[in-house]
Amino acid sequence: MTTVNPARRAPTLEAVAAAAGVSRSTASRVLNGSTNVSPDAVASVERAVARLDYVPNRAARSLVNSQTMALALVVPEDTIRFFGDPYFAAIVQGIARGLEDSDYVLTLQLANPSEPSTKMVRYLTGGNVDGAFVVSHHSGDHFLAGLGSTLPVVFGGRPLGDSEQPNYFVDVDNAAAAAMGTRHLIDQGRRRIATIAGPSDMPAGIDRTEGWKAALADAGLPDDMLAYGDFTLASGAQAMRSLLDQHPDLDCVFVASDLMAVGAVSELREQGISVPQQVAIVGFDDSPAAETGAIRLTTVHQPSVAMGVRMAETMLAILRGENPPHEHILPTHLVVRDSA
Amino acid sequence: MTTVNPARRAPTLEAVAAAAGVSRSTASRVLNGSTNVSPDAVASVERAVARLDYVPNRAARSLVNSQTMALALVVPEDTIRFFGDPYFAAIVQGIARGLEDSDYVLTLQLANPSEPSTKMVRYLTGGNVDGAFVVSHHSGDHFLAGLGSTLPVVFGGRPLGDSEQPNYFVDVDNAAAAAMGTRHLIDQGRRRIATIAGPSDMPAGIDRTEGWKAALADAGLPDDMLAYGDFTLASGAQAMRSLLDQHPDLDCVFVASDLMAVGAVSELREQGISVPQQVAIVGFDDSPAAETGAIRLTTVHQPSVAMGVRMAETMLAILRGENPPHEHILPTHLVVRDSA
DNA sequence: CTGAAAGCGCTTACAG
DNA sequence: CTGAAAGCGCTTACAG
Numbered sequence A, B: 001m002t003t004v005n006p007a008r009r010a011p012t013l014e015a016v017a018a019a020a021g022v023s024r025s026t027a028s029r030v031l032n033g034s035t036n037v038s039p040d041a042v043a044s045v046e047r048a049v050a051r052l053d054y055v056p057n058r059a060a061r062s063l064v065n066s067q068t069m070a071l072a073l074v075v076p077e078d079t080i081r082f083f084g085d086p087y088f089a090a091i092v093q094g095i096a097r098g099l100e101d102s103d104y105v106l107t108l109q110l111a112n113p114s115e116p117s118t119k120m121v122r123y124l125t126g127g128n129v130d131g132a133f134v135v136s137h138h139s140g141d142h143f144l145a146g147l148g149s150t151l152p153v154v155f156g157g158r159p160l161g162d163s164e165q166p167n168y169f170v171d172v173d174n175a176a177a178a179a180m181g182t183r184h185l186i187d188q189g190r191r192r193i194a195t196i197a198g199p200s201d202m203p204a205g206i207d208r209t210e211g212w213k214a215a216l217a218d219a220g221l222p223d224d225m226l227a228y229g230d231f232t233l234a235s236g237a238q239a240m241r242s243l244l245d246q247h248p249d250l251d252c253v254f255v256a257s258d259l260m261a262v263g264a265v266s267e268l269r270e271q272g273i274s275v276p277q278q279v280a281i282v283g284f285d286d287s288p289a290a291e292t293g294a295i296r297l298t299t300v301h302q303p304s305v306a307m308g309v310r311m312a313e314t315m316l317a318i319l320r321g322e323n324p325p326h327e328h329i330l331p332t333h334l335v336v337r338d339s340a
Numbered sequence C, D: 001c002t003g004a005a006a007g008c009g010c011t012t013a014c015a016g
Helices: A013-020 A024-031 A039-052 A058-065 A077-081 A086-099 A118-125 A143-147 A174-187 A203-218 A233-246 A258-270 A304-319 B013-020 B024-031 B039-052 B058-065 B077-081 B086-099 B118-125 B143-147 B174-187 B203-218 B233-246 B258-270 B304-319
Strands: A070-076 A105-111 A131-135 A153-156 A168-172 A193-197 A226-228 A252-255 A280-285 A298-301 A327-330 A333-335 B070-076 B105-111 B131-135 B153-156 B168-172 B193-197 B226-228 B252-255 B280-285 B298-301 B327-330 B333-335
Touching (some): A070 A086, A086 A304, A086 B105, A153 A304, A168 A304, A174 A298, A174 A333, A193 A233, A193 A258, A233 A252, A233 A258, B086 B304, B105 B118, B168 B304, B193 B203, B193 B233
Parallel strands (some): A070 A105, A252 A280
């Protein structure tokens, strides 16, 4: 831990240069890793920096470089309300980790996606940040989709919407992953396969439902048992209830998120239906929720933290002027535990 | 939505002044709301600002004012892992809302509280932010407690630890609130009153347990039935199980968080025990979890969003050079629903 | 390899 | 009430 005397003004480059016996220019050069500096100069400047506990002034740097060294983390308000979904927390953690070794800071922007405040738009487009991450299950259908044309933007999850130019995003192949989860159920000999789907206005909701359908079609099984949730635990329980009402003969459910799966399991147990014997459950995410519930969930693993890290790396690459791929699809795999 | 031409460089104060036919000084004065400016000048500058869609350059401003206009939001990593607790999401939302009308931005700092990276310490104390919010259930026992001496810091929840100077914090009277919740159970005629407590190294955990004990003592009731959780849903279920094992005769439980209460309820229902008939439950928080579970929770309401707002207001006051009170204790009340 | 100088976009005494 | 000027702390051609 560094001890700081708040009374003393922070040392400037000037002071470092003086202490090192070189000019401000030279001091600046070693700070910025220029190669054209003599070893002697490097050494003495570095010593001075250490001794004075020098930290460059961000504002001064920003002013000359016209870079803010700040990246916005745009979180739709309803997302933070539903932060209960560990998926988001993991993504954010990944982004933060991916930025750890850089000099960028993350500024938090809570947005109302359906009606972005002009203040936020001005903040984002007004040169206050060098880029933005958008973390939301239904990002892109709104003002956020257009953002990419004025600012480097990386989305967590494929954005909806029809922006002219392609957006950067990191995602998994939701359809394929859902099909994989469903196939596991089929392979176990299950035949009455229901699903609890995510909202049909979110890519993750849509694609996972498609995957479930595709796997059933391949196996010549009907896809008539579907109920919608909103990715929350409570909605999972409710969807399970209505599924049970309408299709008492179902023998398993592919659930589009672990949180909903936990809700579904608790509903089943309350109704005295055994999991997985009578009804098997496959979840999606492999979030902490998968292991902390009443029964350990068999689920499709999604590398959420890694996705966040990749978002950060993509942003850093763009900022370096490189040309990273627009799409990053990370691999998923099935984790077999006790629920199916 | 503002349309922005990314190709054109952002207009400077210079440009505004020129367009308004005044000097840079005057333009700056109207921008900063100085009173010593003629109405004419004010009007023409404002027109120029609107026409050019001028946004002041933060870096330049920071450089001369030596204010960063940035506030750190320090979130311990384990907190974000447990972000599932809507309490934190609400606090953060409140902070963001309280800052909405200010020019401050919130930078997110994920910290490992037991071993703060020197990078973060340097960031916080190195003049990169004007203040910091610390949001954590066990803030203060670590490096964060000392932070207050070098930087304005406002804690969410009373910090532990023995810092020399008093810290700023916003909290509720956890002990009194817990006693209120417990008393509700007593008033219903319950006599075998257990508790599921929060961790004993967190103020919220400690104080709520104290409140439960105090209410029981007042009523001449024993306080022998206690199990610990860690504020997560899963831990609530597990604590309920062990309570039931050891004290099959309990007739109600005061639970130190809604999330744990939801876990407890689901455990009870699985064991075929009716809520509230056989076992009544009182939770704590009045978070969304209280209304979305299998049974609507009777719970102690804590104004989480308002607490966040108050944290922001306190910070803003400190930054204005005012002398706000160090402690803000917000009121709680009981919300009676179906679980007790 | 090095230093003197200009300049990034603002604010604020200072003199009028 | 207003403008010319200095200065905040850096970086980077430019000339050597």
